[in-house]
Amino acid sequence: MKGGRSRADENDNDTKLKSRGARAGKRKAKAPKDPNKPKRPPSAFFVFMEEFRQQFKRENPNNKSVAAVGKAGGAKWKSLSDAEKAPYVARAESRKTDYNKNMTAYNKKLAEGENGVDENESDKSKSEVHDEDEDGTGEEDEDDD
DNA sequence: GACATGATTGTTGAC
DNA sequence: GTCAACAATCATGTC
Numbered sequence: 391m392k393g394g395r396s397r398a399d400e401n402d403n404d405t406k407l408k409s410r411g412a413r414a415g416k417r418k419a420k421a422p423k424d425p426n427k428p429k430r431p432p433s434a435f436f437v438f439m440e441e442f443r444q445q446f447k448r449e450n451p452n453n454k455s456v457a458a459v460g461k462a463g464g465a466k467w468k469s470l471s472d473a474e475k476a477p478y479v480a481r482a483e484s485r486k487t488d489y490n491k492n493m494t495a496y497n498k499k500l501a502e503g504e505n506g507v508d509e510n511e512s513d514k515s516k517s518e519v520h521d522e523d524e525d526g527t528g529e530e531d532e533d534d535d
Numbered sequence: 536g537a538c539a540t541g542a543t544t545g546t547t548g549a550c
Numbered sequence: 551g552t553c554a555a556c557a558a559t560c561a562t563g564t565c
Binding site: 432434455467468486 | 542543545
């Protein structure tokens with residue numbers, strides 16, 4: 391917290407710039423660095439947004455702007471109490487734990503690769519690792535109701 | 536057809 | 551300690 395977000399807090403104008411900046415470097419455009427690298431885990435806010443987007447779509451089926459969903463989600467998020475955020479935070483932490491495990495495996499693969507591991511091996515390793523859901527944790531609790 | 540943009544907050548990683 | 555980048559989403563616009 392604290393140090394994390396500052397631009398959005400200081401002036402929402404910057405948020406746009408920031409967003410644009412981030413998007414400017416879209417992973418598709420420039421991110422071929424580590425395609426196997428585990429993606430960042432969603433923060434509590436993003437976990438919340440996963441559900442909020444569905445709800446928002448149901449309430450606003452005509453809405454096509456993701457920006458509108460973001461705004462509404464952000465406002466709603468701020469209106470939530472810590473207790474209401476708790477379940478989302480818990481899920482986010484769960485994702486984070488999973489992410490850490492994936493990162494550990496990913497780093498391990500990198501280390502092995504640097505040691506001169508046959509590409510065949512690496513390739514195999516990739517299949518073993520997978521990015522998500524395959525961690526065998528079944529962590530995707532996802533309360534798929 | 537493929538990619539960038541729009542908005543949001545939180546977290547991580549790098550310096 | 552601070553800041554930039556990136557995580558999801560998807561219709562739409564631009565090239």
